[in-house]
C-alpha cells in the first residue's frame with residue numbers, strides 16, 4: 001500500500017492534495033512526469049501529474065480535481081489510508097532549459113501540473129511570467145505556490161470575482177503584445193490549451209501543452225492515449241504528455257475524452273448515491 | 282510381434298475422447314471456461330490410446346521436449362502424481378500450456394496417430410494431470426538447493442519471467458520479479474481471457490513461486506522506476522528481461538483515432554486485467570459494441586471477438602486479409618469462435634474507417650483480396666482486388682493485427698543491442714545479451730510467439746544464469 005501522509009482540500013473541497021509515500025518514484029521523478037494510481041482492488045487506473053516530490057522524505061504529491069467516480073473515491077481516502085497501487089514516474093519530463101522569457105499559463109487543476117514546471121523554468125534561469133485562471137475565486141488553486149515559483153503572477157477569473165475578469169488568453173495576449181516571449185507553457189482544460197495555442201501561433205511563440213487523454217497502462221502498451229500531433233499518431237503516455245501546441249489536434253482529443261461519458265456518468269451517480277446513503281446511516 | 286501389431290490396431294480404432302465443453306449458445310454469453318476438462322476415467326481412456334512409440338514424433342514436435350509417452354503412460358496406469366512430476370521436469374506451467382499451446386502444429390501434429398486420423402489428445406491430457414494436481418496434490422514444494430547468496434532480478438512476469446524465477450529459486454538463488462502492471466502474469470493475465478485460461482490458475486502459479494521464496498514486486502517499470510544499472514548497483518548480479526512484445530500495431534489507415542477503435546491490447550486489458558466485464562461493479566469501463574468488427578486472424582483476434590460476444594454484441598465479424606488456411610490462430614480457437622457465431626470475413630482488408638459528427642465509429646470501408654505469390658513468411662501474399670470496395674457497418678472495432686517491441690526499457694538502456702524491429706539481440710542457446718549480466722528471452726527476443734517458446738527460452742536462460750553465477754560470464 002502507498003500511504004497518504006498529508007491531505008488538504010482546496011477550492012471548496014473540489015480539489016484535493018495528497019502527499020503519498022512512494023520512495024522509489026520520489027527519487028526518480030522530474031517535472032512534467034505523472035503517476036498512475038489505483039485506489040483498491042476494483043479501482044480504475046487514474047493518471048495524475050506529480051505536483052512536487054520530496055525525495056528525502058520519500059513522498060510524491062498529487063493534486064486532483066474531483067470530476068467523477070474514481071476521483072470521488074480518492075477523495076474519501078484520509079491520512080493513514082493509502083492507494084493499493086501507484087506506478088511511475090511515467091511520461092517524458094519537461095524539457096527545461098534557459099530560453100529567456102517564459103510565460104506559464106494554467107487553468108483549473110492544470111495549475112497543479114504547471115507548478116513544478118514553472119519552478120523548474122525559474123530555477124533554470126528564465127524570467128518567468130505566470131498566468132493562472134479559474135471560473136471563480138473559490139476554484140482558484142495554488143496561488144501562493146505559483147507566486148513563489150514565478151517572477152510575475154497574473155490571476156484571472158471568468159466572473160471577475162478575483163484578479164482580472166476574463167480568460168487567461170486575454171492576460172496572455174497583453175503580455176505577448178507588451179514584450180518578446182521565447183516560450184509559452186499552457187496546461188489546463190483542452191479548450192483553454194487550444195485557444196492559447198491559436199493565439200501564440202499568431203505571435204510565432206513556441207508553445208508547450210500537456211495532454212490528458214484517457215489512459216490504461218501508461219507505458220505504451222494499449223494505445224488508448226493516442227493523440228494526433230503534426231498529422232501523426234503519438235502515444236501521449238510515452239511520447240508525451242507534453243507536445244508542441246501548434247501541432248496538436250485538440251478537437252480530436254476532446255472527442256476522444258468523451259469516449260466513456262455515458263458509463264462514467266452512471267458510475268458516478270451510483271457512487272454518489274451510495275456515499276449519501278452511507279452518510280445518512 | 283504379431284500380437285503387438287493387433288493390440289496396436291485395436292488401440293488405433295478407438296476414437297479420441299471428446300473434451301466436454303459448455304454449450305456454444307450458453308457460453309457465448311458468459312466468461313466461464315469453455316472446455317470443462319476430462320474426468321479421471323476419460324483421461325485414462327484417452328491415455329490408453331497412446332501407442333508408446335519407440336521414436337515418438339510427439340516429443341520431437343514439443344518445443345521443450347516433454348517426455349510425452351512417459352507422462353501419458355503414468356496417466357493410463359492411474360499414477361497421476363507421478364505423471365505431473367514427469368511433466369514438470371520440462372514444463373513448469375502445464376496447466377497453462379495444456380490449455381493454450383498450439384498442439385495441432387506441435388506434439389499432436391507429429392503424433393503417429395495424426396496420420397491415420399485422430400492424434401492422442403496430448404494437450405487435454407497435460408491439462409488433466411495439471412488440474413488434478415491443483416485439486417488433489419499435496420502442494421508440497423520441490424526441494425531447494427542451499428542458498429548461494431546470489432541475487433537475480435527478473436523483469437516481466439509473463440511465462441518467460443515466471444520460468445526463470447522458478448528455476449533459479451530452486452537452484453538456491455535469491456530472486457525478485459519486477460512487473461510494470463499492478464498484477465503479475467504478463468499476457469496470461471492481461472491478454473488471454475478468463476474463458477480460455479482462468480485467472481485463478483495464473484494466480485496459483487505465481488503463488489507457488491512466492492511460496493518458494495520468489496519476491497514479486499509489482500508497479501515497477503524498469504527503465505522508469507529503476508534503471509537496469511541501478512538494479513546492478515542495488516546488488517543484483519544478473520538480470521533477466523522477459524518484457525514481452527506489448528506495443529500494439531495499428532492499421533495506419535484514415536480515421537483510426539475515432540472513438541470506438543481500440544487495440545486488442547487495450548480491449549483485452551480492460552476486460553481481463555481490469556475485469557471491466559463486471560462494470561459497474563468495478564470502475565473501469567469497456568465499450569460494449571452492438572456491431573463489432575475485429576481485424577486480424579490470430580489468437581488475439583479470436584480472443585477479442587469472443588470477448589465482444591460475451592459483452593453482449595449482436596454481431597461480431599472477423600476481418601482477415603488472407604484465407605482460412607493462413608490464419609495463425611490455434612485451430613481450437615477458430616473452431617470455438619465459429620461455433621459461437623463469429624462470422625469470418627476472409628480475404629478482406631479495411632481501407633478506411635467511417636465516423637459520424639461526434640467522432641464515433643459507424644463503419645468501415647473494406648476491399649476484397651486475392652492471394653498472389655508467397656511472401657517472406659512463405660504464405661501467399663494477399664493483394665487487393667480493384668473496385669471491390671464495400672462498407673461494413675459497425676460501432677466498435679478491435680485492431681488485432683500484431684504487436685511489436687515496446688522501446689520503453691531498451692531506449693533507456695543504450696548498451697543493450699536491439700535489431701531493426703527493436704527486439705533485443707540475445708544468444709538463442711543461452712539468452713545472453715550483449716550487456717554483461719543481462720539475459721533476455723520470450724517475445725522481446727523472438728517477436729510475438731507462444732507461451733511454450735517463452736517458457737523454453739526462460740529455461741535456457743535460467744541454466745545460463747546459474748552457470749554465470751557459479752562460474753562467471
Ligand SMILES: Cc1cc2nc3c(=O)[nH]c(=O)nc-3n(C[C@H](O)[C@H](O)[C@H](O)COP(=O)(O)OP(=O)(O)OC[C@H]3O[C@@H](n4cnc5c(N)ncnc54)[C@H](O)[C@@H]3O)c2cc1C
Pocket residue numbers: 034045046047048049050062063064065066067068069070071072109112113211212213214215216241257258261264265268
Ligand atoms: C498524463 C495525465 C495527467 C493528469 N494529471 C492530472 C492532475 O494532475 N490533476 C487532475 O485533476 N487531473 C489530471 N488528469 C486527469 C485525470 O486523470 C482525470 O480527471 C481522471 O481520470 C478522472 O477520473 P474519474 O473517474 O474521477 O472521472 P470520470 O467520470 O471517469 O471521467 C471524467 C473525465 O475524465 C477523463 N478520464 C476518465 N478516465 C480517464 C483516464 N483513465 N485517464 C485520463 N482521463 C480520464 C475523461 O475525459 C472523462 O470524461 C491527468 C490526466 C492525464 C492523462
Ligand SMILES: Cc1cc2nc3c(=O)[nH]c(=O)nc-3n(C[C@H](O)[C@H](O)[C@H](O)COP(=O)(O)OP(=O)(O)OC[C@H]3O[C@@H](n4cnc5c(N)ncnc54)[C@H](O)[C@@H]3O)c2cc1C
Pocket residue numbers: 381382383436437438439440441442459460461462466467468469472473474501502503504523524525526527549580581584611687689690722723724725729730731732733735
Ligand atoms: C490475446 C493473446 C492471446 C494469446 N494466445 C496464445 C495462445 O493461445 N497460445 C500461445 O501459446 N500463445 C498465445 N499468445 C502469445 C503468448 O501469450 C506470448 O507469446 C507469451 O505470453 C510471451 O511471454 P513473455 O514472457 O515473453 O512475455 P509477456 O507474457 O508479454 O509478459 C511480459 C511482462 O513484462 C512486463 N513488462 C514489460 N516491460 C516491462 C518493464 N520495463 N518493467 C517491468 N515489467 C515490464 C509486462 O507488463 C508483462 O507483464 C497470446 C497472446 C495474446 C496477447
Ligand code: SF4
Pocket residue numbers: 330331332333334337338339340349350391392393394400401403
Ligand atoms: S506420437 Fe502419439 S502415439 Fe506415439 S507416443 Fe506420442 S502421443 Fe503416443
Ligand code: FES
Pocket residue numbers: 214215216217218219220221222223224225226235236237238
Ligand atoms: S496509456 Fe496505454 S499506451 Fe498510453
